[in-house]
């Protein structure tokens with residue numbers, strides 16, 4: 242018996258995938274994926290990072306206020 246729904250697992254459309262803010266890589270199945278969100282002008286902003294290294298690269302260079 243063949244179950245047509247049991248394919249490779251998650252069907253993630255690449256065009257819907259977020260990209261890493263630091264290196265620009267598509268984040269499709271990254272286990273180390275980080276998301277940072279904050280409120281700016283009453284809207285929620287999100288940034289995606291493929292791993293801790295990219296996240297720290299961004300937060301280290303972020304201009305402080």
Ligand SMILES: [Zn+2]
Pocket residue numbers: 261262263264265266290291292295
């Ligand atoms: Zn990255």
